Amino acid sequence: MLRAHTGTAVRAAEQPLLEAGQGDALMRRAAWGLAQHVLAELRRRGPVAGSTVAALVGSGNNGGDALWALSFLRRRGVHTVAVPASRSRALHDDGHAALLAAGGQVVDQVPSGAAVVIDGILGTGARGAFELPDGLVLPEGATVVACDVPSGVDADTGQVLGEVIPADVTVTFGAVKAGLLLGAGAQAAGRVELVEIGLGPYLGAPDLLSVGEPELRAAFAPPRWDDHKYSRGVLGAAAGSEQYPGAAVLVCRAALASGLGMVRLAAPEAVRQLVLGAAPEVVAQDQVGGKATAWVCGPGLGEDESAADRLEAVVVLAAEQGLPVVLDASALSLVSLAQVRRLRAAGAVVVMTPHCGELVALAQRLGAEAGLDAGEWESGLDEDPVGAVRELAETLDVVLVAKGPSTVIVEPGGTVFVQTEGGAELATGGTGDCLAGVIGAVLARGAADAERPAVGMQVAAAVRLHGLAGRAAAADGPFGASALPDQIRSVLATAAAK
Ligand SMILES: NC(=O)C1=CN([C@@H]2O[C@H](COP(=O)(O)OP(=O)(O)OC[C@H]3O[C@@H](n4cnc5c(N)ncnc54)[C@H](OP(=O)(O)O)[C@@H]3O)[C@@H](O)[C@H]2O)[C@@H](O)CC1
Numbered sequence: 196m197l198r199a200h201t202g203t204a205v206r207a208a209e210q211p212l213l214e215a216g217q218g219d220a221l222m223r224r225a226a227w228g229l230a231q232h233v234l235a236e237l238r239r240r241g242p243v244a245g246s247t248v249a250a251l252v253g254s255g256n257n258g259g260d261a262l263w264a265l266s267f268l269r270r271r272g273v274h275t276v277a278v279p280a281s282r283s284r285a286l287h288d289d290g291h292a293a294l295l296a297a298g299g300q301v302v303d304q305v306p307s308g309a310a311v312v313i314d315g316i317l318g319t320g321a322r323g324a325f326e327l328p329d330g331l332v333l334p335e336g337a338t339v340v341a342c343d344v345p346s347g348v349d350a351d352t353g354q355v356l357g358e359v360i361p362a363d364v365t366v367t368f369g370a371v372k373a374g375l376l377l378g379a380g381a382q383a384a385g386r387v388e389l390v391e392i393g394l395g396p397y398l399g400a401p402d403l404l405s406v407g408e409p410e411l412r413a414a415f416a417p418p419r420w421d422d423h424k425y426s427r428g429v430l431g432a433a434a435g436s437e438q439y440p441g442a443a444v445l446v447c448r449a450a451l452a453s454g455l456g457m458v459r460l461a462a463p464e465a466v467r468q469l470v471l472g473a474a475p476e477v478v479a480q481d482q483v484g485g486k487a488t489a490w491v492c493g494p495g496l497g498e499d500e501s502a503a504d505r506l507e508a509v510v511v512l513a514a515e516q517g518l519p520v521v522l523d524a525s526a527l528s529l530v531s532l533a534q535v536r537r538l539r540a541a542g543a544v545v546v547m548t549p550h551c552g553e554l555v556a557l558a559q560r561l562g563a564e565a566g567l568d569a570g571e572w573e574s575g576l577d578e579d580p581v582g583a584v585r586e587l588a589e590t591l592d593v594v595l596v597a598k599g600p601s602t603v604i605v606e607p608g609g610t611v612f613v614q615t616e617g618g619a620e621l622a623t624g625g626t627g628d629c630l631a632g633v634i635g636a637v638l639a640r641g642a643a644d645a646e647r648p649a650v651g652m653q654v655a656a657a658v659r660l661h662g663l664a665g666r667a668a669a670a671d672g673p674f675g676a677s678a679l680p681d682q683i684r685s686v687l688a689t690a691a692a693k
């Protein structure tokens with residue numbers, strides 16, 4: 196599990212150490228770790244001695260880290276140059292002295308032969324929009340290593356307000372910064388490497404978590420020897436309509452690929468026929484009902500009266516039995532606040548899976564009805580997307596899965612998860628239907644398991660599985676959503692073999 200803290204939280208954790216005169220020691224630890232990662236990049240490319248590393252150096256401590264790292268690299272026979280990159284061209288005094296003492300140089304331009312360029316312009320001290328230094332040209336093919344945070348990325352929110360220096364690798368100090376996992380920040384950060392500098396005892400609870408392989412394995416464990424189909428979980432699905440029959444196929448196939456005891460589908464005749472052709476193991480019926488351990492409602496449901504009736508039937512059943520419900524797609528536009536409250540009053544877990552447009556619509560409709568100032572909420576969405584998702588989740592008292600390049604999962608009063616496995620290849624119709632099936636499956640499985648992980652963690656594991664399946668599918672070229680279920684099975688097979 197990856198734990199991330201905002202830049203603000205990391206700066207607060209550093210404070211007692213700075214007051215105790217430990218600032219230089221912290222900086223040298225950070226710089227040493229940065230130098231080790233740069234050496235690893237150089238080794239990957241060829242001989243270390245004789246290669247050139249350039250650093251773009253800002254005037255603050257981020258620049259100090261980069262200068263000290265250059266001084267360490269110089270001692271390994273690397274040609275090291277610092278390029279002042281702030282308006283004032285000021286350099287951190289001790290770092291500058293260390294570089295010169297080691298035989299490094301200060302120059303005006305990044306040499307065209309540089310194998311690695313360290314971005315040490317701005318770190319957690321960045322405020323507002325960033326502008327690239329005038330005339331900056333990075334050598335083609337050079338590996339860009341960001342020091343702590345790519346310049347231009349807000350370490351708290353991942354927001355990029357102005358320009359940015361995208362990195363291949365970000366070497367971050369003390370704690371992974373939340374901004375490296377969110378939105379444009381995650382995109383700019385590339386691979387993230389953490390260097391411990393001894394902040395552990397001073398850091399509070401993480402601001403964000405991201406589940407990894409152990410959590411995926413726990414949430415999607417293979418069946419036990421004595422399992423039977425009901426103990427493995429049964430997912431009920433109210434999905435598909437004459438207009439959108441395929442969505443029901445995707446939900447059912449993705450759920451089955453995630454490993455559970457049974458999928459039960461409530462849908463009109465034409466949808467049932469299509470689904471049974473693709474997955475004859477589905478138990479297809481025309482009404483919502485029967486034994487299930489969780490329900491998913493919405494993909495391809497449409498928005499007419501019969502869709503509303505099917506949603507109401509799911510709400511009544513889930514409220515009676517206290518079952519978890521995933522509301523996706525059409526169900527997000529149809530569900531009323533009264534229905535959500537009925538489910539919550541009955542102790543049913545409610546998971547909503549909006550993409551960005553649906554998230555805003557939810558805030559404007561149900562959020563506003565529940566007392567949220569939707570206009571103010573929307574104006575804060577770009578600046579602090581995690582805060583906004585958390586506020587809406589708490590207002591509605593539901594688990595929100597805000598889908599996108601960084602999918603944010605918030606359980607009211609609980610931890611915030613963010614998963615970034617999925618790539619833009621997932622931006623193709625029907626992948627959200629598959630995700631609804633995977634989340635439904637994990638909840639159906641979890642509901643039947645006495646030792647289940649917390650709901651947020653299960654849902655985050657489902658989002659990871661879906662994202663990894665997308666990556667795997669993309670490796671074979673462009674794909675449509677119906678390619679995902681087979682890849683879900685492969686990802687689970689690989690996870691189980693580890
Ligand atoms: N504290 C510690 O002991 C440790 C800290 N560590 C390291 O320090 C980093 C934080 O260092 P920091 O606090 O000096 O801030 P930093 O990111 O270098 O930027 C400050 C400078 O940038 C400027 N500036 C701001 N915004 C700007 C903009 N948009 N566009 C242009 N300029 C802008 C601002 O100028 P100002 O406008 O305020 O005059 C100021 O000069 C942290 O990320 C980590 O790498 C590690 O070594 C571990 C120990």
Ligand SMILES: Nc1ncnc2c1ncn2[C@@H]1O[C@H](COP(=O)(O)OP(=O)(O)O)[C@@H](O)[C@H]1O
Binds near residue numbers: 598601617622625
């Ligand atoms: N640019 C992107 N990068 C990564 N994942 C994306 C991107 N765009 C969309 N996705 C993912 O694809 C899925 C799309 O869901 P959704 O919009 O509901 O699709 P549909 O309604 O067509 O099934 C979500 O899991 C979302 O996180």
